[in-house]
Amino acid sequence: MMQTTDLRGRALSSAQLLALIPRAVADVTAASDAAEALIDDVRRRGSAALLDQAERFDHVRPATLRVPADAIARAVAELDPLVRAALEESIARVTVSSRAQVPAAQVTHPAPGATIEQRWQPVARAGVYVPGGKAVYPSSVAMNVVPAQVAGVGSIALVSPAQAEFGGNVHPAILAAAGLLGIDEVYAIGGAGAIGALAYGVDDLGLEPVQVITGPGNNFVAAAKRLVRGRVGIDAEAGATEILVIADDSADATFVAVDLISQAEHDEEASAVLVTDSPAFAERVSAEVDRLAPLTHSAERVATALGGPQSQIFLVDDLAGAVAFSNAYGPEHLEIQTSRDEEVLAGIENAGAVFVGPHTPVSLGDYLAGSNHVLPTGGQARYSPGLGAYTFLRPQQIVTYSAEPLRDVVDRLVALSKAERLPAHGEAVSARFDRP
Template sequence: MSLTPDSPVTTIPAALDFRTVDVRGRRLSLAGLRAAVPRAQSGTVADAEDKVLEIISAVRTRGFGALRELALNFDGVEQTHPRVPAEALRAALAELDPAVRAALEESIRRARRFADAQRPANVDVELGDGAVVSQNWVPVARVGLYVPGGLAVYPSSVIMNVVPALAAGVESIALASPPQKDFGGLPHPTILAAACLLGIDEVYAIGGAQAIAAFAYGIPAADSDTLPGIDPVDVVTGPGNIFVATAKRLVKGVVGIDSEAGTTEIAILADSTANPALVAADLISQAEHDPKAASVLVTDSEALAAGVRAELARQAAATKHSARVREALSGPQSGVVLVEDLEQGIAACNAYAAEHLEIMTADAAGVAGRIRSAGAIFVGDYSPVSLGDYCAGSNHVLPTSGTAAFSSGLNVTTFLRAIQVVNYTRSALEQVSGHIVSLAGAEDLPAHGEAVTARFAGS
């Protein structure tokens, strides 16, 4: 598609407040498409950053005292120490619904098979006689994994965080999830059961940005030996709301992060062959996560858009979390993008860089192969995002808010470092010593060359 200066975009009012953005006939640049697709209002991130900075500062300076105050203010929970007792983990697993346990075990089995296959191989390259350069993949020593709470319970996120860390060979794993007033100030028991099932015994009842801060900077031990501190970690991972995503961005550089996995989003690229009932069901499935969740349909078919709109009204009224779903679908982050054709649809999806992108078109696999920016791609009618959320074997901790254009979802390499090893013999170094001296001189760094020639002085 050739590019010309961006033209105004037509916005059509819609029923159920699921708005329509019409970009047909507009030759929009990448920047124009990014501006056109529905997004959350930009002020939210700036507002969150100010609040998160205050939380991080409080945790760094006042440690467990700040965590106690934040647990009371945000969660209505009084804490002595956030560490979950080992007996609470064991009890949660013992009391877990057998059907839920079986589902978790199957999800773990599939996730482990995929994660085990992801680990990259070490490489040794012989560049000459006695000249070997290697790359070795080494796990980080300690990680902090975040599992959100709030409007829903996410034992699946325990699996998505823990399994790739274990596959990478991480030896020290800590997990945090918000305290729940209804469960005695502990995280939800299903989350505790999932952690126990995976052998994780260092679990904390800490939510939101304060959990990210505690992991990134650590917290010194209290005066009593019964109240141990929290050791800082090397990598923090896990999904969460805008405050968690903002905290991860602010501590990046102090620790590694997986991605800015904020409030969920789904985009569906569909044509006239798509089933409007399935499209609507999948848009609603993500809208039920959060009132700020984004649900976006990209299509060149007005008839499909009309059918999906009717199905959204019908299905949203019938679903359990109807009010939450309707609010998400009515927000500025959701709507239909009407495109000229499949080419413009693909361009719009690449510009949007969705966390989850479903392809419901003719030759869905071929179209999926042309997508360059997405956290995860779901191909055809029988690969809904719900499959990826629970039991596909893929990971559901994915980049949001357009960050899929430059970052990846959580995987084994998130917990690995590539260390390069240089091993040259005397003769191998001598063979390139002249080149080193020449380049050192060109960069006006003669001591670099002298460090090489010193090894052959007097020979």
């Protein structure tokens, strides 16, 4: 099912490794034109465009785009008790880890009488996108909303596609998760149009524009987020999920196989990659994947994802080679299952989240580890972080000088302003002391 590529005996540069990285065939760029048209339609026609898009893509025309408060309350009341307990536990754990992401205010004194305060200011309003296509993601509600609330965001709008199964309403599990978090502004809208609605607002719906949009989605959602970046902040252009496992022959082949399968069930474009220095172990994992994949609920989807060019087994000379490959890949999820886990981890630079050891599967992070599962995909982990409280915070410097520390720097400040041919900058300072 999974093809194997042998990189042993090849001294590859970073650029050569990047060229070898397998990615899904469909990408964000290919969806850009369609996403732009959908966003423009929402900007021109507002609610009418969103209703038409729901009918076109979700096969239902919602009776109302904003979900009534009683529907949210009913979803909470009818939520399976065990699911509720799991969501409440997830919320509690993500809250703890998110609080650690809020920096403390710092005050420095460059000189006597001079103060610079570094504070972290939350945005006033954020928009959260929760997918609703092949799977249902109440866990994503917690992963997006909790960091925003911890950061101090006062207004949060949640959007999720209308569900034909539920008469055009948002899926009850998503509504219940929103209700547990106290979110009452929920809209049954999805896709690129929903991203446009959050970014630009929809007057006839009473939907005010947001400052930051977060949440995973398909390539059209990712393309839409790319298009509105600049008008709003975004977490990342999250596309199809990825897992990369670094393992040696000390690992359990069944554990690795089920972890690869678990991420492949998300989407046909999902990427599942194993990097190992053991050909025998690679064969054992491949055999386990072939045995177990047909038994899973989404066997057809898993087979497509694992059989695609984005999912492969790579043979390398040693664990150092595996680390180099992983750093070039920049995986959304990285698992390390080796006899030298700490040594391997020390070499890792680029990954959305790292799961160390045989009893730390990515699935734990998806739900109850306490880490956030909204992470960069498509190699973005090489330069972007996953979602956290910091996503909703902006550092601000508060500068306060009295007269004496300003007087002390006049000559040097004037000299610099003249060197840059901006003498009025210096005059704005010297005028405070040279007034007739």
